Amino acid sequence: MQSLTCNLLELKFAPDEAGASTMSFSGYGAVFGNVDAGGDLIEPGAFSKFLADVKAGSQSWPAMLSQHGGWQMSAEDMTPIGVWTDLAEDGHGLKVEGQLADTPRGREMYTLMKMSPRPAIDGMSIGYIAKEWEPRTNADEPRRRLKRIDLIEISPVTRPMNGKARVSSVKGDFTERDFERLLTRDAGLSRSEAQIVINQGFKSLIAMRDAGSSELADLFEAVKRRDAAIPR
Structure with a gap:
């Protein structure tokens, strides 16, 4: 499994229609046409088959972990902090919507993401398996052009690799x-x-x-x- 990390863009806070806290947020887990710090570039359509399979029930939804599950050495590392409620491709990239769990680690992540004057957690990252790609043919090209990707997990993270895919909205209590x-x-x-x-x-x-x-x-x-x- 490989990873691609992306920054937050903007955080907004609002209650849901019933006025209750949902600790939900949305943004981009990846963007198209941008070379990440590892030298890879994701092409439009790279997630389309995986997303179709998820919605058809033949693929599992990616997990929502914190920091890619850390060192993945304990059950806590690999315990999800929430669920992804919607995944879709648009012209910009992989658009994601998720809801943090009402657990100590979910509430902690929510608090860190909504801190002022800036969020303490300011990135999202995907853990994926590259199914199809094209290698570069000369030194000034991306290391790989990723054409088909299967997602394993998507995580809020502290340090980003790709600076263009970001969280665009966070919903919660406005006190x-x-x-x-x-x-x-x-x-x-x-x-x-x-x-x-x-x-x-x-x-x-x-x-x-x-x-x-x-x-x-x-x-x-x-x-x-x-x-x-x-x-x-």
């Missing part, structure tokens, strides 16, 4: 503390002003302002001034 941080950091409110917004709710604030609350009128004017001062 009151997150909202307060957003209001104070991005909207420029004080903590006391942020707590008014949180405690009263936006629609209630509008109604109270329109009903003649001078405190809220002053608050809205302060927000407008701060927003106008932000460079566009």
